Each structure stands twice: as structure tokens, then as C-alpha cells.
Amino acid sequence: MIRGEKVGLRTRQDSDVPVLQAELYEDVVMRSRADSAPWRPVPPDAADSPAAAAAPSPEKAYFSVVELESRELAGEALLWGIDTHNRTGHLGISLIPAFRGRGLAVDVVRVLCEYGFAVRGLHRLQIETLVDNKAMIAAATKAGFSVEGTLRRSAWVYGAFVDTVVLGVLAEEWEQ
16 A cells, blocks of 8 residues: 555455445446546446456556545545656546545545656656546645646536646656
8 A cells, every 4th residue: 555644545455346336436427527438337346347446557557545544445546548658647536425525635646646756657647637626626736736738628528528627747846
């Protein structure tokens, strides 16, 4: 487990899958805002369930987020699109509704940065989020990311096109 101040990131366990499926994946509107792929009904025991543990991959690293104080599953975190040649990657997080608003997101982003920079040796990390996702933008900027631009009407979200904000941080800007 990689630990921050409030959260730890650990390997996805079988017992995490039903919780993540029910709390994050089955909320169709929220999932449509968090994933660029369209939502589709997938049972939690399906091999391609987004909540299932993914096989290790050089391009992706999936984590379960655990709140350290309560030891409860708080959500999921992902380092994806890892490009080992250019040493870049993208971050994604999703917290279970009961854990939102507790200041955990900043710590999740910081711990993902530690993994990306210190463990994987990446040079640049990037976050893309919807322009109205103020919580993610605030968490990312508190963790050291800078807003780099807006992709106008680039995301199809539950029936409408929405702007996407791009944030980035370089290894030399990151503070451990």
C-alpha cells in the first residue's frame, strides 16, 4: 500500500468489486461524467466489469482507495495512458459518495503523483476533467497541478457536449 496523510492506495481486492460496482458504476449519470466510454449494463462478476481488478499492465495501474482512519474502502484511483517513451501518464479518481467532501481527493492525487513520479519514473502527469467538476479542479491545483487549457465541447456527457479542462504537473514541480 502507498500511504498519504488520509488515504492509502492498494491493490483491488475481490471484496471491493461489489462496493465499487454499486457505489460508482451503477450511478449512470455520475459514471457518464467520469468515463469517456458510454455506460452500459455490466454485471459485477463480468470479466470486463469496470469495478473488477484489472490484470497488471504497463499502460495502467488500478488502485482501491482506503481511508486510513476508518480502514474503509473510499473509492478508486487510476494511473492510465502511461507512455514509457515520453514518460507521461494520466490520473483519474472516483470517490464513493459517502467519502466526498472530506478532503480525501487532494491526498489521493498526491499519492498517485508519488506513484507516478517516484515509483514509475514518469516526467509529466495530466488530468482531464469536466469544466464544472470544481472539486477535482480544486484537488488537482492544491496537489500542484496547473490548468493548461480547455478543450471546448470535447466530451459527450449524458446528452450534451461539455468542455474539458486539462491540468498538468511535471516531476520537477511536484512536492513530495
